[in-house]
Amino acid sequence: MHVDLVFPGSAPLKNLAIAQDVPGFVHALDMTLAYRFDTLVAGHFRLGDRDDARLTREYLSDLIDARVETNRTVDPARAAAGIDPTNGWATLGAYFDAVARRCAELVPNRWLTTLGDAGVFLLDNAFAITESQRVDGDPLVGPDRLPDWGIPGR
Template sequence: MPHIIHRLSVCALLLGISCTDNAGRETGDSLALPGQPGRPFPNVPEIAPIGVRLDKYLDVPDGAKGPEIDAKKGCRTEKLGRGLYMVTDNSYQSMFMVYEAGVVVIDAPPSYVAKLNDAIAEVTRLPITHIVYSHSHADHIGGAGSLDLSHNPVIIAHDETKKLLMRDADPTRPVPTVSFQDDYSLEVGSQVLKLSYHGNGHEPGNIFIYAPEQETLMVVDVVFPGWMPFRRLAIAQDIPGWLSQVEEIEKMPFKKLVSGHVSRLGTREDVKMQVEFDADLKAAAGEALKSTPYVDGINPADMGNTWALVDDYTARVAGQCVTTLTRKWKSRLGGFDTFVWDNCYAMEQSLRVD
């Protein structure tokens, strides 16, 4: 019987219908098992909640797609201007800049670091003399230790990134040899990179990297061109700061945006679209917080369980937020159904406590 109840409860959760057991009786609280799925929330969103496996995700809109990857190479290289190149496997993105005496590498994702070495070798035989870290996270710079370090490259990052890497003592992410607090101008030969810090958005130390001649801006884990932002707003430590950085990026003098993720370069229109989505997300979560009763339909036996009350309330708030966003954004953003619940949860919590 427990297995039958579990399957029927899941049926109700997924389909929003009344289910019956083998004897034809309608299931309900009288048959509920603690910790097992029960009756669905009212007005179940069209997009399945976290923890429910989808048989098929929504198709990715054409506008979110980038050029295909050569399967033999495993990544592609895109020229961004004189001596500046993006390397991507259509999931992660990094850059390198060639100047008269060497190469500056900007981030080194471990997922394709060997291919990054190959991509540089296809362009130049000059040595790597500098490495720039966008921030401390291993998925973006964890391949740095596998680059050609034979010429003892200068490693540049923000002060906060250096602190985090000294704490982590990870040999795959060598500690920066040069760090800065506000701004740093890297001038090598005839090439220039302007590095700047705009506060804790994604994480402390996450910097803006601007190539003025090439009109290219690299900011990682803040804008996701054509796509739903990664879960929990890219695990931002400071959500109001993260939101303000998206707006700040829109004001920067760039034509090409390297975002660290997804399958193509970003444009100013992509940033404007994310500003619009962020505003809609904030409004939807805010309205849901105001209009959703704190207690509604929960088992009376759980009234003394504070966490149960919060869990039930925030799930209903997130569900209303998801429903509101689905009407407008379902077909506009790649991966809408992957992280919309995560992002509604993140925004509602930020509005409650930040």
């Protein structure tokens, strides 16, 4: 059963529908698209179709591309400028916020008119996708597109 992957006519809900496994979420959507179907009963909103699933996957592809660029370019020190450096959670929070904002900025504006309510959860979805790259590595794009976080042996 592939529920909570596609929200026909809309972008995924907050944090990619509260996905616990973002690479798995994307893989499940790819599996859905591998099936032959005309009508999609997604569990939310209206009945959907293959185009709804395809649009969701394209939206995710744009989020993935934006997160790769974002995680490569957002400077943690600059993001936390003005934050007490002894407050680790505050500096980390500032970095997370800066990353989510930058990722959202890089997502093409067309999604704001193509998928309903895309702007409502864009920052949340941007955070989920960028955090996934930091936590899960990046099975969605391959090691050549991973940012260099200064980890020895990489």
